[in-house]
Amino acid sequence: MSELDDLPKTGAPYEGLTQLGHPTIAPASPDQAVLERVPSPHQGKDYVVRFVAPEFTSLCPLTGQPDFAHIVIDYIPSEFLVESKSLKLFLGSFRNHGAFHEACTMTIADRLVRLLSPRWLRIGAYWYPRGGIPIDVFWQTAAPPAGAWVPDQGVPPYRGRG
Template identity: 45%
Template sequence: MSKSQDKTSHLQTLGAGGQTTYQMDSPNPGILEAFPNNYPGRPYVVSISFPEYTSLCPMTGQPDFGTIAMEYIPDQKIVESKSFKLYMFAYRNHQSFMETLANKMLDDFVEVLDPLWCRVKGLFAPRGATDLHVFAEYYKQDSSQYEQVKGIVSEWKQEVGKHSA
């Protein structure tokens, strides 16, 4: 059996022996875990989505449903996918407007990952015959790779746009 070069000894979310600790009281960046990017000099896009997202309307308490997608170009860190899922679960009983949610998620991802670029897409299910999609975006402007990253992001958005029509 071969073993990857991924550094995983510090990760807690996967648990010992399959045990997972769920933090359902409120979403916070402490739920997200990251591991080192083995290719920090090579800008590449990571896309991770959660199609079973739910939270609560702060006015009515009714559930909102949607898909949350996070796209990012990592610098030194990559999000561990199970912690991403658990982070999304933490929103189930959280009351907030969709616009606030997408921006809070972006702030949390940037805090934990410090990526070269990150975009959170909140694709919320229609309610009252109204679709609401929220896109929040961040660029690490002080990076020496800023111009290269902008080009890659532009190409990524064009490519994704071709396949979503």
């Protein structure tokens, strides 16, 4: 028995969550992954939430070889936050998924925007070199709201990244 056993797993704001609080089988693909959300406890305030996935992996759709990236997701919530376990499982679902860097990056961004309707979202995907060329993919919904503090993503330009 852990201290998690004492936390509520049902009722608002956790009603409807299907993955939190118990073992969950990893989804086989991004299409099968279930992203979940919970209400933001500070609606109306422009605060930045950051997720960093320094060991993101996917497959080249042509060769089947693994691709690796350091992904940084920043967003300013509106009504909802992404539930972090579901995000972890979603990102992990790309491990056996064949898609180009740009497609992986934009799939992540599009799914989060559809789920959350955030006030603002930015993704930086810093892909490690294949064929000697790193590919970095960046996208944001718009300029961040005035007055919001948005730190630099902290990933240096490629120089033997690590």
